[in-house]
Amino acid sequence: MKSMMDVCYPYFDPDFENLNERIYGPRVNVDNEDCKNCTVVKVDSLEKQGPLLEVLQVLIDMDLLISKSYIFSDAGWFMDVIHVKDKLGNKIRDNRVINYIQQAIYQRGGLKNPQDHVMNSYETTAKSEFCHKCTVIEIIGINRPGLFSEILAVLAEENCNVIEAHAWSHNDCLACVAYVSDQSTSSYIDDPNRLSTIKDHLSIVLQANSADDNDHVFIKTCFTESIRSMCQTERRLHQLMLANRDFDGPPHCCSNTLVSSMRRRKEKKVTIDRCTEKGYLIANIECIDRPKLMFDTVCTLTDMNYIIFHASITSDDHFAFQEYYIRHEDGYIEDTDEERQVVSKCLEAAVNRRECEGLRLELCAQNSVGLLPYVTRTFREHGLTVARADIEAHGEKTSNVFYVKDISGNEVDMETVDTLRRELDPLLFQVKTELKPQKLYSTEKIGFSFTNLLRSQLEKFTHSFVSP
Numbered sequence: 001m002k003s004m005m006d007v008c009y010p011y012f013d014p015d016f017e018n019l020n021e022r023i024y025g026p027r028v029n030v031d032n033e034d035c036k037n038c039t040v041v042k043v044d045s046l047e048k049q050g051p052l053l054e055v056l057q058v059l060i061d062m063d064l065l066i067s068k069s070y071i072f073s074d075a076g077w078f079m080d081v082i083h084v085k086d087k088l089g090n091k092i093r094d095n096r097v098i099n100y101i102q103q104a105i106y107q108r109g110g111l112k113n114p115q116d117h118v119m120n121s122y123e124t125t126a127k128s129e130f131c132h133k134c135t136v137i138e139i140i141g142i143n144r145p146g147l148f149s150e151i152l153a154v155l156a157e158e159n160c161n162v163i164e165a166h167a168w169s170h171n172d173c174l175a176c177v178a179y180v181s182d183q184s185t186s187s188y189i190d191d192p193n194r195l196s197t198i199k200d201h202l203s204i205v206l207q208a209n210s211a212d213d214n215d216h217v218f219i220k221t222c223f224t225e226s227i228r229s230m231c232q233t234e235r236r237l238h239q240l241m242l243a244n245r246d247f248d249g250p251p252h253c254c255s256n257t258l259v260s261s262m263r264r265r266k267e268k269k270v271t272i273d274r275c276t277e278k279g280y281l282i283a284n285i286e287c288i289d290r291p292k293l294m295f296d297t298v299c300t301l302t303d304m305n306y307i308i309f310h311a312s313i314t315s316d317d318h319f320a321f322q323e324y325y326i327r328h329e330d331g332y333i334e335d336t337d338e339e340r341q342v343v344s345k346c347l348e349a350a351v352n353r354r355e356c357e358g359l360r361l362e363l364c365a366q367n368s369v370g371l372l373p374y375v376t377r378t379f380r381e382h383g384l385t386v387a388r389a390d391i392e393a394h395g396e397k398t399s400n401v402f403y404v405k406d407i408s409g410n411e412v413d414m415e416t417v418d419t420l421r422r423e424l425d426p427l428l429f430q431v432k433t434e435l436k437p438q439k440l441y442s443t444e445k446i447g448f449s450f451t452n453l454l455r456s457q458l459e460k461f462t463h464s465f466v467s468p
Contacts, residue, residue: 057235064084074277283347288318
């Protein structure tokens with residue numbers, strides 16, 4: 001006679017758990033007909049944690065510019081409409097690019113695209129990702145003139161070849177993520193003793209200010225062989241600076257830093273309001289537009305454990321307006337003055353971190369271990385400090401972009417630049433000034449409330465997403 005255990009359990013189809021996702025999405029549509037000047041990327045699916053950031057990472061990794069976006073999230077449903085252009089400000093016409101956008105968004109969501117066969121060689125030819133073995137070194141500390149040069153010098157002394165490195169400075173805080181290999185073997189460094197030596201030497205450099213600054217110093221080394229994108233690196237820079245509370249600023253800000261910070265505050269406005277009826281905090285950002293602005297603000301809100309339920313982003317005449325309706329992951333908000341102040345300061349820091357006043361210097365040269373310390377030391381000898389750096393090796397060549405400022409806080413003297421050009425000869429050397437619009441346009445021209453947008457557009461977008 002069979003036991004009750006043998007006969008009392010009903011059959012349960014294991015595919016039933018994912019039935020909603022298989023029926024209802026995600027759907028990804030790239031449309032060139034709805035908008036005259038932009039390509040419209042539409043995504044709708046059952047709501048998941050972090051879908052907006054995943055979509056943005058796909059678009060930003062492809063160097064697409066976001067001019068407008070609407071996000072709706074309600075009753076367990078996620079809807080995103082993003083207007084994008086290529087780097088030249090044109091629609092996306094290449095079918096390979098369109099197919100890749102669709103497939104990449106499916107992959108970010110961890111779901112299988114029913115049209116996997118449309119993928120082609122674009123994935124291997126157009127993405128800014130590499131897949132070879134390297135060691136990652138993450139560094140954060142209190143910035144000072146010449147610190148980035150000293151970090152590069154330590155890596156060179158330890159026979160580390162810098163494959164790629166990205167560094168940001170904000171509020172006297174410096175964060176750097178470097179991908180290095182062994183100079184002699186061109187392979188990753190995984191010897192624990194050697195990694196420990198590298199960390200010790202970097203710690204000495206970072207702690208040179210004073211013993212009281214140890215709490216603001218962080219160094220991490222790890223080995224990776226996975227595919228890594230630029231967006232993942234930049235998000236890590238955001239996380240390092242947020243964890244180090246760069247939004248507060250160090251207790252010993254110099255006068256030049258304070259003047260620079262006050263100047264930036266005049267160029268932007270961040271306000272946090274309450275939507276008591278619906279239980280949201282409403283974050284409003286008005287500032288000069290630039291590439292990756294939306295990515296930076298969404299990164300920070302996500303890393304602060306906020307969920308974006310609704311948002312509207314517009315850009316016009318070099319000015320951007322962003323509005324986010326947010327709650328904590330647990331669905332609640334504290335709704336205190338302290339919370340609103342922290343959110344405001346963190347969003348302002350997210351906008352400022354990528355901005356750099358001063359000159360953009362581009363150098364292209366043969367890749368060698370001693371090149372970067374030599375170039376940055378030359379900057380320092382002529383009274384310049386690196387505020388931001390993007391270094392990438394392409395085979396035997398290296399592309400180096402440095403944003404430099406005068407140590408004294410004055411404008412960079414072009415005579416100094418001419419001297420640098422002569423000393424760094426025969427390196428290919430280009431100088432570009434980062435120009436910013438001087439006039440902030442009225443928000444009445446482009447700003448609008450998400451509530452009004454929701455009333456007028458929700459029905460239209462819903463019909464365009466749902467198949468008949």
